[in-house]
Amino acid sequence: MSIANCLTKLVAAQRITQKQADDALALHEGLQQRLYPAMGPASADAASALEAARVMMEAAKERKYAAAKQAIAYAQALDRMEKHPSGKTAGLHSLLVRDNLEGGEAMGSAIHIDGHSENVTKRLLGMMDGALKPYASRLAGLRQDTESVWNIARELFGDDTGDQAAKAAAAGWKKTTEYAVERAKRAGKVLSVLEDWRLPQYWDNKRVGQFSQSEFVNDLMSEFEAGNIKVMDKQGQGEAPRAAVGGIIANAYKDITLGKASNGASGGFSNQLRVFRFQNADSYIRMMRKYGIGDGGLHGTLIGHLSGMGREIATLEILGPNYESTFGKLLELARQDDAVRNRSLLAKAKRSLSMNSPAAVQRTWDSVTGKLGAVQSDLIAGIGGGMRNIQTAARLGSATIAALPGDSFTASLAANYNGIPATAVLARLVKDLTVNREGAEEVARMVNLTAESIIDHALGSKRFADEVVGQGLTGRVADTTMRLTGINVWTEGLKRAWAMEFNGFIARQADYAFDDLDPAFQGFLRRYGFSADQWEAIRVTPPLEADGARFFDVNGVADQQLADRLMSAIIDERKFAVIEPDARIRGAMSAGLQRGTFMGELVRSATQFKSFPMTFMMTHMMRSAIQDGMWNKVFAGTKLVGLMTIAGAVTAQMQSLIAGRDPQDMGSQKFWMQAAIRGGGFGMLGDLVYSSTTRGGDGLAAYAMGPGPGAIISATGDLMQAAAGNKEVSGKMLAQHLKAWTPGSSMWFAKIATDRILFDQIQTMIDPDYRNTFARYERRMKKDFGQGFWWRPGEALPTRGPDVGNAVGQ
Template sequence: MNEGSADRERGERAQRLWRDLSDRYERQGHPRHVAEGLAAEDVKAAFKKQAGDKRHLYTATLAARRRAEAIVGASDRLGSLLTDALEHAANSPNRRASVIGQQRALVRGFHHRIASLLKDHHRDLLGRTRNKAQLRSVVRELHGESTGDLPAIAIADSVRTAFEDLRLMFNEAGGLIGKLENWGLPHSHNQRAIRRAGFDAWAAEARGRIAWDKMPDRLTGRPVAEPGAMPPIEVQDAILRETFDNIVFGRERGTAVYGRSDGESLALRRSHERTLPFRSADDWIEYNRRFGSGDPFSTIIGHVHRMARDIAMIREFGPNPALGMDFRAQLAVSRAREMGDVNLARKIEGNAAHAKRMMTILNGSLVPAGPFQEAAALFMSTTRHVLTAAFLDRAVISAISDTNSMRLAATSMGMNPGNLIKRHVDLLKSGLSRDEALRAGWIADTLADPGLALARFQSEVPPAELAERLSSGVLRIQGLNHWTDTARIAFQMEMAGHFASQAGRKLADVDEPLRGLLRDKGIAQSEWAAFTDPATLFSAGNGATFASPIYWRQATDMPRAEADDLFLRLQAIVEEQTEFAVPTNSTWARAFVEGGMPPGSIGFELAKSGLMFKSFTLTFTTNQIRRMLALPTWPSRASYAANMAAGATVMGAIALQITDLVSGRDPSDMTTPEFWATAALKGGALGLLGDVAGSAERPFGGLPAYAAGPVLSAGQDAWGLIFGNALNLATGKETHFARDGVRALDRYAPGFDLPVLGAALDRMFSDQLLILLDPDAADAVERASRRKARDFWLPGEITPSRLPDFSKAVGG
């Protein structure tokens, strides 16, 4: 289009806009000449805002293109270029800060910023948010309402400052979020509740609670109403209708977006998030009660996590991450074609497809396709959470294998594994050590995200609230959250100590492999010197020093944007290595299993059932294989594999013996080959292959059942209990309702197999209930008691008959 045509089009668009705005102002009661003057001012503002927004986005997009060209041009790992950009691959030549590494770095850094909120209001064992009265005061303070509650004021100030810094980081990365004073909190809308209510009921509830004079017009950036006033009813209805449609029909089901169009960039989409400001805290709370999907605590945490993800995405791929990823893939394929390597080009295309599935998972944009799939997804997710509470009530024993992965990760970083294990033990038993860790900025992950421990074994879509509380509560009660938190904090503290041990050296003199990690994250000598400046090191009570990126970010006087960039690159190193030390879940592995299918579909639900309890095994196997293959020679790879397998076998042996004791059995004989083979499977020495080989030992055992997952096994048991016995009753055959019911209760009741408590419940409750309800069962219990010579707590007995015989462990 030539310049004259472009000018003519802009002029015609300005005239149409001026006429529409003039008519709107006239309907509001302004004389025609006043309405035309106001419309003219709005047209000027709209074109100025549009020009500024476009210039900002164009600059950010151009920078992203240049960065992509530089990355592709310098890469010698084109075949895994895109997945490496999303999730770190150990020891690969391209170790830039991954999207997930940056996201976790931001989340941890901002958890430190809002530590008082996390300490005072994290969930209790029953999944309830603590101190709700004070939390309501925090919401009021965030809406600019004075409460006089000093702790609430301090928390609100920290949250407000954190939100503002997230906004600034988002904009500097290429986003567009305007500044609003006392805007309160973002809002996650409950799509099901809004759809059930319908537009009229929803709009009636929302209309009077919205602060229309704080809502910016997406065209001009000016408020849609004068202070204290409301816009004309047709303007209200137009905005509310579009918002309603975006919630009910839009792709981003949890975010109300006024004025979003399909294909809009992430930079613009996030800018609309706050376009439904509420008049007061009480209006926000009441609306949230009816149409929200989270309490104030989860809303704050959710906003931090979403913004961290979006900042990381834009930093890596530009204002429109999906398009940025496509462009990078095209560049890589073009380079492969220039090299004449057809196989490499096909590998890049496959890697790009996998990366898109990973991005879909990270964005949380896999949503059910319709009401039926939504109901199915909710039911199946809830079922899996209940089964998790039933089958993972001894997961903390399996988590002992973390000691081996921590040892391997420490060794690969040049750290002392013994010091790491000692610090973990100190954190497990000492509140003082945890307080010092908190002061330095290391916040327990599960204070903010209680589902993190669950994600180690099962990555899920949201279930019914009660089921989520049940599953996470069982993991908290047995201590898995505490174990996971302290293990990850211990590793991060040791890494900070390792950084500090190199302070005072030039970057070229830093020990390997740390020097290589710093170099590949683009850390310059001046940045290393600033990071290890004695004035920014954290000093513990015993005189030990730590170079923690989190603590450094608050202590440094470096300009904010530069400090943020350096913090992200440094903390990403720590986060990526922590994931190898204490695995949680792998997006790379999940993308293979879930395959981009929508929740509620048959394929997705079968895949999720098959994946149950395998997240940890998949993540551990993926991490170790990728780390192993990154080593330079086959002998070094074989040595690493042998080291890993030996450590895993020892940890498996310890886990087996603990399992025996808490089950009321004497320790197993450790002098037999069979014991060590089982220990290798239990400890994960063979990774996923070992998990499959040991499937017959599982409560839903057998290889076919292992592949299908426990959901189908539970369905089969339920069918036998209900319909099988009913059919026997109808045909005059013997029924076993009582026996089958007690056994199902023992097997599927959440928390019935917790360490120590599980054996007591089996003997004192399940066995006694079975004997009471089914007289024939008494003989079976007695026969089982005679057969179990290793049991020091016999079936059917109220109390243990003797102490465990530890000599059995050595063949006694």
């Protein structure tokens, strides 16, 4: 009796479904085609039937296990939603991103996908033990090893390259991906037994689209004819018949160019069989160089693949293997609860201000799962993203000046809130950035804290993830500019120093029972839902001894879930120390619209540079607002405003100096009002309070539209007025517009020289009345801010040093 007849009888007897029968028959036929060359027809039929039965049995077990995992995840998620003090919507949001209402103690757990993704990714990169570091870009992104990195691929295909660095990276990659696959399966992910996890494949639709379909088909057919690749039949789960190969390759070309192909760099796992299975490294390298990641993309692709794995593992472990369906059901329950709970306008306003509405939850989900990053139109995304990249390179060159005082104060606030001595954090930062950089990286690697710099260097600084878009030409210009300013080194160093001090503090607190803990640290545990019993399970973990100090070994915690929750909590608190947008803010800044759509790019351009103040509001300001009792709210708010006003004052004075002006008189009420606004992250808006334009030269309407569209609107308006005879095309106007689009024009260490030697000279050459123009500018700054110039506009060299006494009214 044939297997087809057997399956028909089993369906008739209702022992299996028709879908299961179809899958089994397709698998049998695919296996039979693979086995036929080595066996006779009868033997191949029997062998493939047995193998199909075994595979189907294993698949059935996996489906049962996945169903059980799904039921558990759904029940746990629903329980957290129902226990959240602010309702099911806030409870569901807390599963996706840090709960800004801090209801973790009531819910019993505060772990979420956004933070857990970073935690798991750090674990994966930590397992690589720094083996990918030799291939990261250097010299502020200007230099990268794009040749020997391919030796990793050769080693993974079994070639002996003699390259010890590549051997270490290949061994680390194999160990790490095997761990990731096993962990995904433990979470209920059903993966194809035929999947090849050796290396990610990334077929770039732009690169493929540069070539004709016939050239693509010819290249792949040549590789196939030479035995360098196998072409698989997804329907049959095996090798495709020779006659079907050409058609499969042609269809692959269409899928890739239309953006339908699944690329390993964008997702961590796939239970779909790959169409192309490379048999040797040379073939893989040839095709990836021409049609995929290009010459310099392998390092970023490997990091991106691990990051994708980390994100999916986190999603699986929190919402189960069928997470899309689960989220949809839970969101519907949240909407129903929100409709009942928030009927009044006041209640709706409150939940919208805290960004905990059902619509906000949907945006966060799309952000945390990567949907908002999926490009709908490469052309539209390229125009919008390129414009934002140029604006980043042109306008964020002095971000380090604001970050130094601002981050120092937020890191101190976050440290003290959790019981950590702020002076210890800043002392470690100085030490790590000066005399102990290598030692700091080694210790950080041991305690899962080193991966941040790896991710940042490979994919662009996370802190400016919404500003630096992609790794095209404009993306590289923006990324390199930001690195040259030193902002990446500062940010990475402070993140690491803060987390390491917290880690060391936990190791010291492990000597005490729950009731005897430092009150601030005990508050940290309660906020994130840790009980006294769970603390007992955590504190028995033997510490690590390194750099003359003890550190808590999160990898040594016996209970993996407890370890993950603790690490996720540390990451959450670190985001108070170094402000960076999370999935909630990224979703809001995009309005839930995808990249590559007209409205999506317009919204992203309008909200460019505005994620920092929003993040500040959702972290420090929200934490002050939810303190128990009015006195605690007032105390926390006053402390926050006071410290950040001082940070704003320092920033204002530093920005004056790098712009060639004397410090402002700190005895002025206007100065401290401006400092208070700057301290909250509203730097450009602060300028609008005291003048008709921002320091970028934009008015209020242009500011609302965003720097890119604003600059275009401003330039177009000037040209139209000039054409109508209502405005003269002056050197000042031209210099301002050029500066708005010149990468590196605002870099803090070169800003004043660039302004005076380049842009002022352009104005001088074109504007016949340039002396009066510069004089008017000096008078306005004197009138509005009481400042003179130590390097006067239009002068090739400074005439004197800064008048520091002006800061105290002398």
